[in-house]
Amino acid sequence: FLKDAAKKIKTLAQDLKVVMVMLAQMTDSDSLQGSKAMLNEADFFGHLRQLDEKEQRVKPGYNYCLDVMKNRSGACKKIALVFTGENQTFSA
Numbered sequence: 001f002l003k004d005a006a007k008k009i010k011t012l013a014q015d016l017k018v019v020m021v022m023l024a025q026m027t028d029s030d031s032l033q034g035s036k037a038m039l040n041e042a043d044f045f046g047h048l049r050q051l052d053e054k055e056q057r058v059k060p061g062y063n064y065c066l067d068v069m070k071n072r073s074g075a076c077k078k079i080a081l082v083f084t085g086e087n088q089t090f091s092a
Contacts, residue, residue, distance in 0.1 A: 003037035010041050045070040051080070064090065 006022055013020035022038075026047070039045050047067040056063065062080040069076060081090045 003041070006038040006041040010043075039070060042070060043072045044068070048081075 002024060009020045009022050022042075024038075046069060049065055049067065051059065051063055051065050055065065059080045062082055064081040064083045066079040066081060068074075068079065079092060081092055083090050
């Protein structure tokens with residue numbers, strides 16, 4: 001189901017010449033059924049996650065990370081972020 005949605009979103013984005021974002025929630029075991037098929041369709045694929053305690057000691061002040069796993073227009077990397085719950089915002 002997610003693979004089909006990803007394909008349709010990609011086609012729509014190409015037709016409209018816009019950026020489309022598809023979000024999906026990971027399971028407790030950090031898996032997503034159909035994620036490999038979605039990865040093939042995507043120009044960008046990232047995983048937003050909380051930093052563990054060790055990572056927070058290395059990056060004080062940061063509490064989340066965007067793991068860029070695929071980026072056709074740039075590098076794959078880990079981007080430390082600060083999530084402010086009261087405003088529901090992320091900042092780098």
